[in-house]
Amino acid sequence: MSWGHRLLDKLSVYLPLIVMALLASGSWWLVRSVPELLTSTANKPVRQDPDYRLADFSVTSFNTSGRMTREVSGAQAQHYPATKALKIEQVRIYAESETGTKMTARAAQGIATDDGKKVTLTGNAYAIRQPRDSGPKIELRGERLVALPDEDRLVSSEPVQITRDTDVFNAESMNFNSNTGEYLLQGRVRGTLMPKSKN
Secondary structure, three states: OOHHHHHHHHHHHHHHHHHHHHHHHHHHHHHHHHHHHHHHHHOOOOOOOOOEEEEEEEEEEEOOOOOEEEEEEEEEEEEEOOOOEEEEEEEEEEEEOOOOOEEEEEEEEEEEEOOOOOEEEEEEEEEEEOOOOOOOOEEEEEEEEEEEHHHOEEEEOOOEEEEEOOEEEEEOEEEEEOOOOOEEEEOOOEEEOOOOOOO
């Protein structure tokens, strides 16, 4: 038997061991490296400063039939990934429900969640439900109003003033259904009812 054949015979005996050693070292490297790669991104701190800014902007939402249902606009805005919210200066909101009820709101500042389910209005917050059918125009005022567009609701845990035509009510908290025009006032409630003119 030649020297070359003897070398091949010896290599064929040790070849499985060599392959196993290579696989073991590769597995060891993989086990050691992958957790570091995963934990480095998972434990990466969320940035506290804004990740983007907007100026003189508006964001419009449409329903499945293509009708505009909501528009949020402002003078400027900053998005904070840590809170997943958009902070808006001079915020303005237009909303129209599926039944056609129209409502507008504005405030000095607003904070809108990324999912659009909540917009908090602060600083001279003001909202108007436009008259519909035989229903009156309703105006809401307060330092802090929270709009819940998907629920057609406007709520506040702080003092508010509601003007319904010529009637005026003040309360410490409020839950207002912008679709039906019904509102629940709580806390100390005061009202001024004006006499209706006879036609």
